[in-house]
Amino acid sequence: MIQIDALTKRYGRFTAVDNVTFTAEPGRVTGFLGPNGAGKSTTMRILVGLTDPSSGSAHLLGRHFSQLPNPGREVGVLLDASAQHGGRTGREILTLAARTMGLPKSSVAETLERVSLTEEEAGRRVRNYSLGMRQRLGIATALIGDPEVLILDEPANGLDPAGIRWMRDLLRGFADDGGTVLLSSHLLHEIEVIADDIVVIGNGRIVAQGTKQELLASGETYARSSDPTSLGRALQRAGHTAEITTEGAVRSDADLTTVGQIAFDAGLVLSELRAADGAGLEEMFLQLTAETQRDHLQTPEGKAA
Numbered sequence: 350m351i352q353i354d355a356l357t358k359r360y361g362r363f364t365a366v367d368n369v370t371f372t373a374e375p376g377r378v379t380g381f382l383g384p385n386g387a388g389k390s391t392t393m394r395i396l397v398g399l400t401d402p403s404s405g406s407a408h409l410l411g412r413h414f415s416q417l418p419n420p421g422r423e424v425g426v427l428l429d430a431s432a433q434h435g436g437r438t439g440r441e442i443l444t445l446a447a448r449t450m451g452l453p454k455s456s457v458a459e460t461l462e463r464v465s466l467t468e469e470e471a472g473r474r475v476r477n478y479s480l481g482m483r484q485r486l487g488i489a490t491a492l493i494g495d496p497e498v499l500i501l502d503e504p505a506n507g508l509d510p511a512g513i514r515w516m517r518d519l520l521r522g523f524a525d526d527g528g529t530v531l532l533s534s535h536l537l538h539e540i541e542v543i544a545d546d547i548v549v550i551g552n553g554r555i556v557a558q559g560t561k562q563e564l565l566a567s568g569e570t571y572a573r574s575s576d577p578t579s580l581g582r583a584l585q586r587a588g589h590t591a592e593i594t595t596e597g598a599v600r601s602d603a604d605l606t607t608v609g610q611i612a613f614d615a616g617l618v619l620s621e622l623r624a625a626d627g628a629g630l631e632e633m634f635l636q637l638t639a640e641t642q643r644d645h646l647q648t649p650e651g652k653a654a
């Protein structure tokens with residue numbers, strides 16, 4: 350489990366991470382979303398002891414990273430897949446990691462297979478690897494010690510669609526086995542598909558967090574009735590919004606119980622009553638971080654929003 354509490358990092362007068370608090374739970378994949386420069390990497394670097402915070406704390410499995418007796422056996426980390434030594438082969442890098450952690454030699458071949466790097470690829474020098482191969486090797490280095498926690502900064506970067514699906518299945522399996530996963534990404538769709546919990550950060554501050562379901566819920570209700578006009582009027586008389594959709598249903602800001610009660614009181618039969626679909630995580634992400642976006646959002650008319 351990962352606990353970040355009131356974490357702040359200042360560089361001179363600039364605040365890169367501003368009072369950030371969240372947890373990543375075992376058995377769940379937590380997605381850390383934010384535009385460039387939002388503070389994701391800084392938070393992750395503090396978590397693994399590479400950067401000191403100005404204030405606040407970051408704990409893994411109840412301890413500071415530096416207090417973990419054999420960190421690689423407890424926490425798998427991938428911060429920068431390009432940081433590996435280009436002159437070494439993939440197999441050499443994994444062999445060194447295995448030796449440092451006191452793992453048997455067999456763990457190298459097992460992990461290579463787990464990340465689908467072939468024997469021939471494992472024998473090539475890393476400087477000749479594609480970005481996707483570097484990501485696989487980075488994930489292999491994170492996994493080799495069979496840790497309980499995975500911390501991955503943009504792990505989908507450079508992976509092709511099949512690679513992204515592979516990574517998604519791998520992380521899902523890791524969490525289903527009780528592991529804790531924290532991954533950052535700009536790939537909103539990937540986060541939407543894989544994450545159970547989502548933390549959205551902009552300008553160093555958390556702008557939204559919760560379960561995927563909570564964040565994707567629109568807070569509105571969708572109801573179908575044989576007489577949508579009467580239902581809409583009854584809702585409006587009770588002080589709620591009511592919009593008749595193109596398919597003849599009613600969308601309202603009233604909650605499910607209220608819509609059901611108002612329909613009942615008006616003698617209207619409902620054939621469908623459910624939470625209305627949200628606009629999707631991408632829309633939410635763009636809205637929440639609009640102020641911090643470098644590129645202003647464009648309206649359909651082409652004007653900056």
Ligand SMILES: Nc1ncnc2c1ncn2[C@@H]1O[C@H](COP(=O)(O)OP(=O)(O)OP(=O)(O)O)[C@@H](O)[C@H]1O
Pocket residue numbers: 360363365383384385386387388389390391392
């Ligand atoms: N050593 C440093 N000195 C000064 N400023 C820094 C330093 N490290 C990071 N920053 C600044 O802190 C802010 C947050 O950077 P960070 O790398 O954490 O963002 P990020 O969300 O990971 O972005 P990206 O998605 O682009 O990697 C940026 O404005 C960055 O320029």
